[in-house]
Amino acid sequence: MTENTPDVSVIIGAYDAMPYLVKCLESVEAQTIGPDRIEIVAVDDGSTDGTGEHLEEFAARTKVPTRVIRQANSGGPSGPRNTGLALARGRYVFFLDADDYLGEEALQRLVEMGDKAGTDVVLGKTVGVNRNAAKSMWKQTVERADIYTSNVKYTLSAQKLFRRELLVRHGMRFDESLRTGEDALFTLEAYLRGSGVSVVADYVCYYLVGRADGKQVTKTGSYTLRFDSAKALMELIAAHLPPGERRDLLMLRPFIVTLLPQFGPVLLKQSREVLLDKMKRAAPLMAAYWTPGVAGRLKTEDRLRLTCVALDKPAELLDIVTFLKEGKQPQRVRRWGREYLAYPHFRDPAVGIPDSAYELRGAAGTLTVARRRARRLAGRVLRRVRGRVRRMRDERARAAA
Structure with missing residues (x-):
């Protein structure tokens, strides 16, 4: 890595994302990790509502190094994410949806966790804004979560911190043939191939926004x-x-x-x-x-x-x-x-x-019945043993007296 390598490349795929894109970009600009440690790779996927123009205006004035790519509509989120991933230079990448936004300390906390734990994927606590968000995996901060027994397997959206070296080494990309679930496929592959998964649960890192027009991809399709x-x-x-x-x-x-x-x-x-x-x-x-x-x-x-x-x-x-x-x-x-x-x-x-x-x-x-019966039996046996021990102690005490 060179001295100019950013810690995080924030990849934003955007399609007709106004006005939500405004707060999304502001949240990256406000990150406490500082503009010198991040970059934005923003991909306008054929928008018709001014999304591309706003991205270019933002890039011209922000202190955060920002590249804007404008391409024909690909029909789903995988295309712009793959375009952004190919251009990313950071040690880590973070996929940020243009409808959503970050907590101010999100990238700083996620990078610190990844560096401390040596893990390849870091999950940040996510909450819903005008929509539901998964909750079961945010009970505690964990440096290394077991992907098999913990609930991290139930949060497979792409909005996580990934170590870019892992993705490059395995040539990982989003499957553009899928119109839903492409993020789950990508994220679970990273779980399986990576050196570990961490969870930052003591700070809200990601705000998942429900669009008033209901245009989330997960709500559409056969x-x-x-x-x-x-x-x-x-x-x-x-x-x-x-x-x-x-x-x-x-x-x-x-x-x-x-x-x-x-x-x-x-x-x-x-x-x-x-x-x-x-x-x-x-x-x-x-x-x-x-x-x-x-x-x-x-x-x-x-x-x-x-x-x-x-x-x-x-x-x-x-x-x-x-x-x-x-x-x-x-x-x-x-x-x-x-x-x-x-x-x-x-x-x-x-x-x-x-x-x-x-x-x-x-x-x-x-089986619940068998378990209850076994516990009752074990309890009866333990009470009998304790009773015998007490009687033996009493007899010894009387004999000693």
Whole structure:
């Protein structure tokens, strides 16, 4: 690295981003890390609302070294991100969406964490502005998070700090053939290939803005795009991990985040043709990646819905979704140390859904009834042992007296 190498290249892909772009750029200009340690690579992806002109005006007056590239519309966020990545010079890169903005200390804190921990990906706490944002991964700051057991696998958006050397070494780029989920594919690959993942949770680094016009890419597009995204992510996981617990733990993400919503209440508003098409698209994914290790870690209702998908039972799936939509509570059934939730078609021999789909399990897939019984038994044994010890001590004390 030369003396002129910035710590961070902030890559901003922008398409019809006004007026949100104004605050976005101001937030980079206000970073406490200082203008001499960052650069902006801004890519106007064929905007028609003055976005490109505003970028050029900003570049002409700001103290932050800024390059503006104007290109024909690529149809998605991957194109401008790849253009910016190819031009970036920083030790790290940060992908900032033009609708969003940074906390003032964000880049300083993220770089300090990456340098201290020696990790290749650093996540900064994100909050939503007029929209929801993931929360479960921001409970504490962690120098090295376990990507398999922690919730960092549920935040795979691109708005993170990446060590550029990792991306260059592996020739990593965003998949421009995907119209949704391209950031998840890129980020998870970085998780898997990198030297570690850090979490900065004690400061709000990123503000995720909900646009009033609803033009976020994640809110648009056909359901078919979601299946393309799930397929790509599952194939990536399988390519990096052999069958087993670690693969199952990461497979939870595409099953829960991408596939499950396609087989929920939305089905009640869609035609039977759409349902059958969804089942057809899901079939090869279920055959390849639906395992007892994945199923056992899901909530009962989620496991049951996906079991119906795996067994190609669309009518039964609709019955279960309707039951859930109506807010009904299933009866609990206990038998042989196991506990079940009797959702529709439970133990219906004409349907043949296995009991395991209805089991009530703990967080790690262990049976709740068996666990409670084991704890009660252990408690009784411990109380008996303690009682015997006390009696022995009393007898010794009386004998000594």
